[in-house]
Amino acid sequence: MSAATDIKTLVINGQDVSARPDQTILDVARENGINIPTLCHLDGLTDVGACRLCLIEVKGQNKLFPACVTRVEEGMEVTTESERLAKHRRTILELLFAERNHICAVCVANGNCELQSLSQELGLTHVRLPYRNPELNVDASHERFTCDHNRCILCTRCVRVCAEIEGAHVWDVMGRGADCKVITDLETPWGDKNSSCTKCGKCVQVCPTGALYEKGKVGIEKPKHPEFLPYLNLMREAQ
Amino acid sequence: MNLEELQQIAASVHADNEQFDFEVNVCQGTGCLSQHSDQIMAQLIKVVAEKGAKVHVRKTGCMGLCAAGPLVLVEPENQLLQHVGVQHAESVITHLGKEPEKELQCNLREHFDQQVHVVLENSGRIDPERIDEYIARDGYEGLVKALTEMRPVDVVQQITESGLRGRGGGGYPTGLKWGMVAKAVSETKYVICNGDEGDPGAFMDRSVLESDPQRVIEGMAIAAYAVGASKGYVYVRAEYPLAVSRLTASLREARRRGFLGNNICGTPFNFDIEIRLGAGAFVCGEETALIASIEGQRGTPRVRPPYPAASGLWGKPTLINNVETFANVPPILRKGGAWFAAIGKGKSKGTKVFALTGKIKNTGLVEVPMGMKLRDIVEGIGGGVPDGRTFKAVQTGGPSGGCIPAELLDIEVSYESLVQAGSMMGSGGMIVMDDTSCMVNVAKFFMEFCMTESCGKCIPCRAGTVQMHELLSKICEGRASMDDLDLLIDLCGTVKEASLCGLGQTAPNPVLSTLRYFKQEYMDHIQNKRCSAGVCTMTHEGVTA
Numbered sequence: 001m002s003a004a005t006d007i008k009t010l011v012i013n014g015q016d017v018s019a020r021p022d023q024t025i026l027d028v029a030r031e032n033g034i035n036i037p038t039l040c041h042l043d044g045l046t047d048v049g050a051c052r053l054c055l056i057e058v059k060g061q062n063k064l065f066p067a068c069v070t071r072v073e074e075g076m077e078v079t080t081e082s083e084r085l086a087k088h089r090r091t092i093l094e095l096l097f098a099e100r101n102h103i104c105a106v107c108v109a110n111g112n113c114e115l116q117s118l119s120q121e122l123g124l125t126h127v128r129l130p131y132r133n134p135e136l137n138v139d140a141s142h143e144r145f146t147c148d149h150n151r152c153i154l155c156t157r158c159v160r161v162c163a164e165i166e167g168a169h170v171w172d173v174m175g176r177g178a179d180c181k182v183i184t185d186l187e188t189p190w191g192d193k194n195s196s197c198t199k200c201g202k203c204v205q206v207c208p209t210g211a212l213y214e215k216g217k218v219g220i221e222k223p224k225h226p227e228f229l230p231y232l233n234l235m236r237e238a239q
Numbered sequence: 240m241n242l243e244e245l246q247q248i249a250a251s252v253h254a255d256n257e258q259f260d261f262e263v264n265v266c267q268g269t270g271c272l273s274q275h276s277d278q279i280m281a282q283l284i285k286v287v288a289e290k291g292a293k294v295h296v297r298k299t300g301c302m303g304l305c306a307a308g309p310l311v312l313v314e315p316e317n318q319l320l321q322h323v324g325v326q327h328a329e330s331v332i333t334h335l336g337k338e339p340e341k342e343l344q345c346n347l348r349e350h351f352d353q354q355v356h357v358v359l360e361n362s363g364r365i366d367p368e369r370i371d372e373y374i375a376r377d378g379y380e381g382l383v384k385a386l387t388e389m390r391p392v393d394v395v396q397q398i399t400e401s402g403l404r405g406r407g408g409g410g411y412p413t414g415l416k417w418g419m420v421a422k423a424v425s426e427t428k429y430v431i432c433n434g435d436e437g438d439p440g441a442f443m444d445r446s447v448l449e450s451d452p453q454r455v456i457e458g459m460a461i462a463a464y465a466v467g468a469s470k471g472y473v474y475v476r477a478e479y480p481l482a483v484s485r486l487t488a489s490l491r492e493a494r495r496r497g498f499l500g501n502n503i504c505g506t507p508f509n510f511d512i513e514i515r516l517g518a519g520a521f522v523c524g525e526e527t528a529l530i531a532s533i534e535g536q537r538g539t540p541r542v543r544p545p546y547p548a549a550s551g552l553w554g555k556p557t558l559i560n561n562v563e564t565f566a567n568v569p570p571i572l573r574k575g576g577a578w579f580a581a582i583g584k585g586k587s588k589g590t591k592v593f594a595l596t597g598k599i600k601n602t603g604l605v606e607v608p609m610g611m612k613l614r615d616i617v618e619g620i621g622g623g624v625p626d627g628r629t630f631k632a633v634q635t636g637g638p639s640g641g642c643i644p645a646e647l648l649d650i651e652v653s654y655e656s657l658v659q660a661g662s663m664m665g666s667g668g669m670i671v672m673d674d675t676s677c678m679v680n681v682a683k684f685f686m687e688f689c690m691t692e693s694c695g696k697c698i699p700c701r702a703g704t705v706q707m708h709e710l711l712s713k714i715c716e717g718r719a720s721m722d723d724l725d726l727l728i729d730l731c732g733t734v735k736e737a738s739l740c741g742l743g744q745t746a747p748n749p750v751l752s753t754l755r756y757f758k759q760e761y762m763d764h765i766q767n768k769r770c771s772a773g774v775c776t777m778t779h780e781g782v783t784a
Contacts, residue, residue, distance in 0.1 A: 048541070048696070049541075050697045050698070052698055052738070066542060066739075069542045087732075088732075091699075091703075091737075092699060095699065095702035096698060098702070129726070130709065132705065173537065176520065177691060177693035177694070177704070178701060178702070179695070180701065
């Protein structure tokens with residue numbers, strides 16, 4: 001266990017912190033009560049560094065680093081809050097809002113949406129960019145769940161949880177650029193009789209927005225529970 | 240195989256050639272083939288047979304001056320013939336040894352004299368599918384030397400000394416990269432050749448693969464020996480069918496001659512190469528996306544570090560270099576790193592192949608020493624802008640690069656100076672624009688390219704390019720306000736700094752560089768609803784902001 005003996009010390013926002021070498025900046029920051037906004041990251045899933053909200057500054061480096069996949073280094077000086085970072089984070093949220101049809105007032109996830117709460121947290125009061133209003137489908141063919149592409153932010157949590165935790169790999173991403181969308185199996189309806197879906201509902205629980213939801217429940221009735229993942233992983237490792 | 244055997248093969252090729260009075264090389268690159276140079280070649284062979292002339296008609300790769308194609312090169316006179324048609328076959332053969340027909344003569348001294356051919360030394364001079372012709376021009380001497388006289392660390396040392404840097408655009412020191420992979424501890428390592436050339440207007444790698452595929456194979460084999468890899472992949476775009484077929488044939492030839500396979504040159508070194516075809520995604524030129532694609536995954540980039548040198552293909556240490564980088568390796572091993580370092584200037588050593596396109600007389604492929612003035616390339620070698628128009632800008636670096644205006648034409652071509660000018664070396668596309676090009680429209684074109692080629696993984700690139708493209712369209716159509724321009728600049732900043740991979744990080748460059756040098760054109764579109772180049776159609780005419 002060399003990892004246990006080789007403890008790194010670093011500074012985050014002026015605060016001295018310690019870390020194991022296999023920890024990411026995000027891990028250490030949260031451990032010490034420093035919040036870094038994230039969307040694609042979820043404890044218990046592999047990180048992809050795609051949403052770019054967790055970008056942080058490292059002293060002596062001009063470029064920005066995604067905290068979720070950047071490992072700690074001895075003597076690192078990290079800044080998680082700055083005008084530059086706040087501007088990028090707000091722009092990223094604006095880009096997300098304008099990309100598809102995110103209208104909170106008529107969304108099943110209203111009040112339980114990570115995109116919504118992040119916007120409030122980061123002080124996004126309005127969107128400067130024109131909404132693209134793409135025409136997207138809703139797949140309600142599944143007996144228990146619905147997939148509404150209008151609300152999808154392509155964080156790929158559903159893809160990862162299904163492949164890594166459930167082991168079914170029902171979800172995937174197809175297309176390129178703005179045409180990307182999450183699909184079930186080979187773009188067949190989720191509720192197809194030959195679907196490989198195990199109906200476990202993990203994807204619904206990890207979805208940060210109203211893109212995947214349980215039928216028959218709305219708004220405040222349907223808080224999601226993604227917190228089962230770290231515990232599940234821990235138990236699996238213990239076996 | 241040893242040096243002596245190589246010399247024997249070379250001698251037999253030379254002896255074969257001596258039976259002929261003349262050699263007639265016919266370009267069979269994609270450019271000339273599109274003008275039926277295969278039919279010209281067939282006709283030439285027919286005429287030679289009829290006359291019983293002692294002439295060797297040879298299929299070769301690109302001769303560089305694509306604008307004058309189809310091209311034919313007559314040896315030993317070294318006379319280049321331009322715009323050759325099937326109807327000229329008779330005259331070409333009857334005029335051998337004499338002055339060719341006036342209309343066929345191509346005497347562009349200024350085009351060829353300023354070029355230095357290292358990568359293209361064999362292009363247009365050998366049959367790309369005959370390995371022995373490559374050997375006759377000192378091919379595989381570098382590999383044999385490396386395997387029989389040098390330790391892997393000595394090979395890395397030579398590459399480091401040469402100062403060679405990545406020719407795919409980034410300019411990362413090749414020796415350093417090789418050293419990193421060589422030092423990585425792993426039983427399995429890989430060498431990958433990146434032939435996913437995707438920049439609009441760039442065709443250097445295609446040409447090298449079509450004209451002289453053996454040098455890429457040799458370069459890869461030398462690299463594999465240096466880093467300790469036994470398996471290589473060439474990732475080529477499926478849109479390059481000729482390159483793929485010539486490469487396939489060449490791999491077969493190389494195996495036949497024992498340069499690939501087990502116990503190469505009687506040493507314990509084993510190495511073989513497989514081809515992987517790209518399915519048309521520009522982003523797969525990014526190394527981590529390319530690796531994902533070879534693994535059979537969706538071709539999307541991942542966050543680096545870890546770099547491929549530490550964890551690449553299937554998690555193993557992987558060396559990944561561009562086609563042109565590998566093509567530089569054999570002569571470095573043959574002639575020494577110091578020889579290579581003597582070409583070029585400052586931190587940019589050796590030569591660079593550029594694909595000259597756009598509004599320029601001598602469209603085609605050129606190879607120049609680093610440090611040459613941009614003006615000498617555009618006006619000298621390129622022959623300047625045709626039809627009496629005036630030069631406006633030259634675009635380098637493809638969608639990641641920028642536009643360099645006339646007042647900066649005297650800068651020297653090097654990795655650093657191009658970045659300083661707001662562009663980049665890129666893979667070597669050079670698109671010349673005259674006063675009929677609207678710079679806002681050019682920026683819009685490249686943004687559209689990035690938008691459609693974004694993989695969609697990270698938000699700034701996926702959604703940011705769409706919004707930037709929309710804003711540029713607004714400007715081009717005269718619907719934009721100054722606020723829109725501010726928003727555009729703002730988005731440029733976020734997409735540049737926050738995107739995951741090089742595609743997104745450099746996507747704003749065409750906008751930023753045109754804004755830097757041609758801001759007046761943006762203002763003209765926005766405030767006066769006017770496009771001075773006459774390219775853009777305004778939907779709101781005569782309204783002043």
